[in-house]
Amino acid sequence: MAETAEALVDSLLRRLRDPLGEAHPRSLALDVYSRVQVALNAFRAYVLGRFDLVTTPGKSVYAMDADIYGLHHVSVVDKAGLHIDEIPMWRDLWKLSTTWQVDQGPIRGWAMVGLGLFAIWPTPPTPTTLTLSGPRVTPMLTDDDEPLSFRREDADIALDLANALLLLRWRDLDMVAELASRAGARLSLHEANTKQEEARL
Amino acid sequence: MSKADVLQLVSDLSAAQSDDVEVGVLYDEVIRELGFYEVLTNLERRVLPASANGIFKQSPSTLRSLEIAWNQRRLDRVQEYTLRAVYGATWRSRVGDPMAVTVWDESEGELRLVPRPREGGEVQTLRTETRDELPYWLELPVALMVTHREFMRESNHQDVEFAGAALGLAHLFLNLVGVELVLPPQGGGQESAA
Numbered sequence: 001m002a003e004t005a006e007a008l009v010d011s012l013l014r015r016l017r018d019p020l021g022e023a024h025p026r027s028l029a030l031d032v033y034s035r036v037q038v039a040l041n042a043f044r045a046y047v048l049g050r051f052d053l054v055t056t057p058g059k060s061v062y063a064m065d066a067d068i069y070g071l072h073h074v075s076v077v078d079k080a081g082l083h084i085d086e087i088p089m090w091r092d093l094w095k096l097s098t099t100w101q102v103d104q105g106p107i108r109g110w111a112m113v114g115l116g117l118f119a120i121w122p123t124p125p126t127p128t129t130l131t132l133s134g135p136r137v138t139p140m141l142t143d144d145d146e147p148l149s150f151r152r153e154d155a156d157i158a159l160d161l162a163n164a165l166l167l168l169r170w171r172d173l174d175m176v177a178e179l180a181s182r183a184g185a186r187l188s189l190h191e192a193n194t195k196q197e198e199a200r201l
Numbered sequence: 202m203s204k205a206d207v208l209q210l211v212s213d214l215s216a217a218q219s220d221d222v223e224v225g226v227l228y229d230e231v232i233r234e235l236g237f238y239e240v241l242t243n244l245e246r247r248v249l250p251a252s253a254n255g256i257f258k259q260s261p262s263t264l265r266s267l268e269i270a271w272n273q274r275r276l277d278r279v280q281e282y283t284l285r286a287v288y289g290a291t292w293r294s295r296v297g298d299p300m301a302v303t304v305w306d307e308s309e310g311e312l313r314l315v316p317r318p319r320e321g322g323e324v325q326t327l328r329t330e331t332r333d334e335l336p337y338w339l340e341l342p343v344a345l346m347v348t349h350r351e352f353m354r355e356s357n358h359q360d361v362e363f364a365g366a367a368l369g370l371a372h373l374f375l376n377l378v379g380v381e382l383v384l385p386p387q388g389g390g391q392e393s394a395a
Contacts (some may be wrong), residue, residue: 028213035210035341042338043377061244061327063337072338073379091384093394094275101325102273113267113327127303130314137338165341169216173366180373187377 006144033162042072047134087111171181210344235327250321255314267327271299314331345371
């Protein structure tokens, strides 16, 4: 059974030496934790989401908030089990083809245009299903009974950061700096490990 | 998620010591500043009739045009003095397939296709934009940036140390959600410099 938000908020309030939630209302602790969780997941991708996008002939650009739901950004694209390459710099689309927006054919690449748009090149002439994967936008927790998106052991950095935000409120700035620095160091370490792993592969 | 949610979050993070009116203004400032980065991107399409003479006005929500295309073909952005140098004083009367776009009326936010198209067509603009409805994942970093400004400005609740701590956290969370705090290598500057 998935762990619920209740134990996590209890833990957060204990860290704040406010187990009854008198200085830090439970609803605020839950709200702050939810926001930290969604930001952390965008970076670390603890919880991945998947979305099947059916392409529209002639349409090469899709809005993340209108056409693709639930993903912070796209990190992997498959078409019927085949991996489609990412074009890391979206401006390179113009170098691949000056008419990339209207080019038709089997899809060869995709790019994120900032954080709001997902672009494909070329556009398949018939509706085609692409499977997009990426960090999920974890839902806002509004109730103690809701299941957590992160596993409990992954929630530790999120707890540190939520703790820092709630202490900011009470101007405990030394502790805020300490917690932010600790979380930042752990995140950098994770990034370094990921790069090392990528290099090894 | 709305601007009101972000303003509420600023109030929560500052233990209700912020000035609600000022915070609303600072929110707009922060969103404009985010326009320098490719965060809130969108694609705007508009049909331009031949009678428009290649002149079009950008939406008020546009902060920065990343790319502009005419009938799906990318246009170069060119300053008026370059057009004069290349085509001479008659550049405005040239008619043909648009190859470039230039600022026509800066105060009105109008741009002009060069050469002027013979027929109507579609202008597509990849742009950054202002929004009252932010994605949920962006609310916290924006709230922290607003908190920083609110407590940095001169007021009866100014608190520079608190503001600095909020900025540090804002940078951390912006990085987490994928906003790199460096100016983009090309096309920098507000839309008036298109």
